[in-house]
Amino acid sequence: MFKLTEVNFFSKAIFGVALLFSINCTLSQAQQLKYKTGTETWNPDSLGNHRAVVKVSSAGAVAKTVVEWRRKDDPANKEIIVVDARSNQRIWNVKTQALTRETGTIYFEPVSGAGTYYIYYLPFHVQPGSNYPTAVYKKPSDRATSAWKNKISGKTIAAKVDYLESYNQLNSFYPMEVIATAKEVASLVSKNKSQPYLVFPEDRLHPVKMEKDLPQRWALKGTALNFTDTADRGENFSFQLGLYAFSKDLHQVTLKFTDLKSIDGAIIPSSLLSCLNTDGINWDNQVLKKQVDVTKGEIQSLWCLLDIPEDTKPATYSGTVTVMTEGNAAVPIQLKLVISPKKAVNGGVNEPWKQTRLTWLNSTSGQKNELIKPYIPLKINTNTISLLGRKVMLGDDGMPAQIESFFTEEMTGIDQRPRPLLAAPFALIAEEATGSVIQWKTRKPEIKQLTPGEVEWTALNTSPKLKMEVKASLEFDGFINYTIKLTALTALKLKDIRMVIPFKKEVAEYMMGLNLKGGKIPADYKWKWDVAHKNQDGAWIGAVNAGLRFSLRDERYTRPLNTNFYLDKPLVLPGSWGNQDQGGIDIQQQATRTAVTNYSGAREMKAGDTLYYNFNLMITPFHTLNTADQWATRYYHKYAPVDTIKATGATVINIHHGTAINPYINYPFIAHQAMKSYIDSAHHLGLKVKIYNTVREVSNSAYELAPLRSLGHEVFSKGKGGGYAWLQEHLNADYIAAWYVPEVKDAAIINSGMSRWHNYYVEGMSWLVQNVGIDGIYLDDVAYDRTTMKRIKRVLTQNGHPGIIDLHSANQYNKRDGFNNSANLYMDHFPYLNRLWFGENFDYENNTQDFYLTEISGIPFGLMGEMLEGGGNPWRGMVYGMTNRMPWSANADPRPIWKIWDSFDLQHSRMIGYWVKSNPVKITAANVLATVYLKDKKALIAVASWAKEDMKVKLQLDWKALGIDPKKAKLKAPAIRNFQPAGSYAVNEEILVKKGEGLLLVLE
Known part of the structure; x- marks a missing residue:
């Protein structure tokens, strides 16, 4: 199991590891049911993420238990697995009865007599190793013997549920996905039948997660029309209003806020209060007004934001938020906010489990269209x-x-x-x-x-x-x-x-x-x-x-x-x-x-x-080529100890998600302390560190997932659901399942396109630069527009930070991607990139030199690149100044070529590509090309073949342009491991160039 120091982040931040919770099972019963956060002690990919831990008091043939699991799924056609805790073996003599969303009756054979037994009630299986898995929930299987089943009608032993347990905190249903019973809901509705809807004020630590079921928490609390909470001065505060449209559809839902006032006359003005669901600033810096409607029988969470001024006087402030819907009487909610003397650091964003970063969704950082180097005023x-x-x-x-x-x-x-x-x-x-x-x-x-x-x-x-x-x-x-x-x-x-x-x-x-x-x-x-x-x-x-x-x-x-x-x-x-x-x-x-x-x-x-x-x-093109940077900047594209990377000669480290310091895809905030420690140690050795962070999909570990889902399809795409078990169990439906990392069980969903999540993304990148010290980002394809890219470049380069951006793309020229060319698709972003890495599924062997030039190299746009698939073709790559990236391909190590770059001092050479009409080196054969790296009285000549057979070629040399005396010239092929053997040639002799390969020749 891949272990992370901060994987159970909700447990640490809010509840404490393995904390026990107790609530009343029903309003009328004194019985209590505990919910426990597990510590990842079983395999969820076979047993599921949820179990009831039951205690059998004595030996016998049949034990009976009634599990009040309060599930939002339909359990009728799902497997129940019972395991003996003592032997950790599955018990096959099991029979279920009356499995409803509220309770399930389960009979099983207590094979070890008195003791503890586990009842797993959402078991599933997935295809091992898949990054786009679909969890399939196991169907009931009756493997109990007839002899044992005949004993069920006789005397049974009571098995008491000790507690319900989730695999870890992320998978827990408690408390906001534990449903109220039909009886509890009916009681609430009956008490408020004169109202068209119910309002449940809720604090920020309990995001509303269910759209069709009331949580038991609300059944216990009732519909009090008041809300009290505490906050610090300068804190980005938030709270929720949960609307339950039990009687009819609701249209044009809006909120109206009053000033918050203290007894001695201090005021927090209403202008600082807003509703994330109805108002905001969009990704394009335009004022956003959204219409909120609620379908009958559904629940809508309205997130209210208040960025409390730092100079707010500590006191208790009171005011009102009024819920208004078309054709219905307004519902006022009394607010009471206790402001402490403590001053929040940076708005409290270092405690994001308090939803302090929701204000980032309305950020305008980087929107001012200021010049970005190397560009000049128009x-x-x-x-x-x-x-x-x-x-x-x-x-x-x-x-x-x-x-x-x-x-x-x-x-x-x-x-x-x-x-x-x-x-x-x-x-x-x-x-x-x-x-x-x-x-x-x-x-x-x-x-x-x-x-x-x-x-x-x-x-x-x-x-x-x-x-x-x-x-x-x-x-x-x-x-x-x-x-x-x-x-x-x-x-x-x-x-x-x-x-x-x-x-x-x-x-x-x-x-x-x-x-x-x-x-x-x-x-x-x-x-x-x-x-x-x-x-x-x-x-x-x-x-x-x-x-x-x-x-x-x-x-x-x-x-x-x-x-x-x-x-x-x-x-x-x-x-x-x-x-x-x-x-x-x-x-x-x-x-x-x-x-x-x-x-x-x-x-x-x-x-x-x-x-x-x-x-x-x-x-x-957008700017000139920066060849010196191409030769000097060398990527190591893997998480590894920094001293190991330093020894390779690499200068920049790219850290993917799914690693100890960046575990969750496109959400690099949870293990930020470990990330900062790693980056600090890299900086000490003179290395730069960039992280994987795009915006195409969002990890299910994001603190803000529930608030984002409350925005409908503003942030997340419509879809058929499915995917890994967590998504099915907590999001239910209407999403597109995305990338999954089995090692950390990180499941993501696809974003809808341009939205306020891009504001959050920009603000988050700024925070990472300032607080973690990242040197840039590695983009794995891009799911945002050029405006966002400009904003990202501005925040990455703030205060003198390098702001390095390299873009990888898998070949987009296929059915799933709509047959677009990667370079054409992402050209809007090219003016702000430092390097290309094109990429997976690019065919370096069977595409022409013109394809290399236009779709891979970046040269017509002022960029340079590297190769990926299979390590690329090293001979053809050198014609465009490209190698592959370490240590991505085991069979293609770029270090031997880096060594030649250094021995020739390529960083101070002048690159003259084969496409340049005045190139001083021409090749006599068609489809065999030469690029020259020229220095004073010395040239490195990269030769590569696209011919369909081995060719003997001659170099046609412009000695005057080369600045070399032909009488004294020597032509050598330096030995390069896995590239070429050493060799010497007369300047006018024929040289063998193998099909699909080439040479690096030093002329001096």
Whole structure:
């Protein structure tokens, strides 16, 4: 069993390890039932997570017990397993009777006589080792002998339930998932039958977890219309109001707060109180208003937040929160809050079990669109906007008239000479059914600099029949967002509305997207929308040092799910561009240009109808290559002792989840003290540490899971449920089961897309930087937008922290992921990454050099990368400056190549890729390529083959460009373990290059 020092975090934080609880089983009986937190002493994957511990007082043939388990599931068709505590052996002579949600009667043979017996009542089995397991609950099996069953009608021995026990605290149902009986609920309703619903004030330590059952705790407490609690000065305080709609549906539920006042006149203003379920600040910094309705028979928890000011006077404060619903009388709840003299540290967020971090859901950290290094302020000169290495010239219609790149072909600098991307301006063309094209009357766009890093412009284009309103913005990283609103001024029959992007032919060299893998752009290509199956709405087209990614959107766009779950929440077909699947994209090479025609097909518009032909662009590359960092920064991608890692030569450690210091997926807060200790020791040795933390799914260990579930599908996706046992037992249904780590029994569920959880994510990363000292994050695919990525980069780099981000992606070009290219899918994030790791299921042997360049290397975007699957192809990797990552592949150790990097002093060399026309080393054979790493009078030449057979090749050397005297030149292959033997060659002799392999040659 994988043990963690802080795995039973709820036990330690709130209840104490193995603490016993007692409650009355019914309102009318004096009998008490204990609930105990177990210490993981049995195997839950065969016995389940719950058991009744019963005591048999004497020997006999048949023992009978009635277990008042108060279950929210239906036990009628689930197995009961009885185990003798003394021998730890299963007892087969067992018979059940009257198994209901409230009680179960169980007969068994007490084989050891008087003593203790365990009754496991939710046993299941899972596929061993699966990271997407489905727990299947065992069916009843009658293996009792007839002879023993005949004894049941005779004398039986009473077996008393000593206590109910969960495998550990995380699996406990106590107290908020222990159901009230039907009789208890009926009694509550009867006492309040004049009310349309019941309100149960509840403290923050008891999150409401059931949507259809009242907890026994509420049956015992009743429906008191008052709430009292305590808090510290400066604390992020919260409490709940549980609404039970027992008589009818409730609509438009809202809360109204009054000021909280003390006897001596001190005030906590009502403006500081809010309801998480109805109000907040969304991920995009917009005010959020949510409608809350409650279906008859269901329970809705309303989480109320109060960030208490630090200067609040210690006293008892009183006020009111009033529950209001459409068509019903308001229900006032009297509040009493005792503020202690103690001052909370940082809002109390270091005690998150008190739900002190719920306020993070409304965080605006990092939202101010400030510049992020290495980007520079935008500059406006009439209709031209300049940014790092690029320029955008606007036409009078507000569309791009020209885009220029100033990045050198080597991608190591910025030139004075521009490289134009367009052969002609963008054009949005509206063609009538008659074949006539609407002529726009234009005027110059109004351009405004909002901040140093953002420029906005508007343009109005008119005609007698159609009006086009353009609103667009350009940001410092090269992202352009266009909102184009077309309004019909009269009834119109249209043959087509289309946008043509006319690339210069020499720029449109490579392409990825629109159902094509990265490679040379086809001369003639046609694509149609298929959002049900394809996560495709645009493509990247360009050369290494000049390109454009375009995506077609409308006003209804929402980010789809990715990484195995695209089909659960696919793209929404744009009403404009898609036009009921009539739209598509045609690409055609012409004499001097490559025209990309984004058409939408025939339609009719009535006067006043509007359509949104929105799109966004990303101008690539984003910055120059940082080759020195590529050679100096070496990843160790595994949790291990820091001195062991230091000895390998690695400089940065990536810590996955499922490890002792980061046990729970995308929730790196529970073992934070152990994490800090590890990072401190790594820093002492000069190493940096990054942690796995994405936002795609959330661990079931998250303290805030129940409050998040109370938000409906704002944070978590709709789904069919299932998955590991914990999810089925505590979430019941309506979720998508995600990654599971068997070693720590960590089960996660999928997020819904963009939500306030991204605010929490940003604030959480900031907390980890400040309190734990992380140096960055490792992203395993990305489930958020570029706005969140910018925010993350800002908080990671605060106060001089390095803020290193590397992105791994499994190949997204498959059915589950909607056949999208990983690089195209995540290009919005590329401006803020330090490195790529593409990735699982990438085929390094059977894909072309153009695929390597565009989809793996990152080079056309100003990034560099590493290989993963099977360790990659080391020879081909070196053509792009890539190795694999240690110690991910047992058969591919990068250290021998690192050794060559160091002996050659690669960090101070100049990389000249095979794609550079002025590359001083050419290869005579097709599909055998060379990249040069050049220093003063010395060159390291990486040769790699994509040929289908072994080839003998010659190097064609530009001695002047190399700065080497050919008469004195020596060409050697240094010995590199698992890469090549040592060798010496004449500079003009033929060299054998094996199929799929290559060489590293030193020329000096």
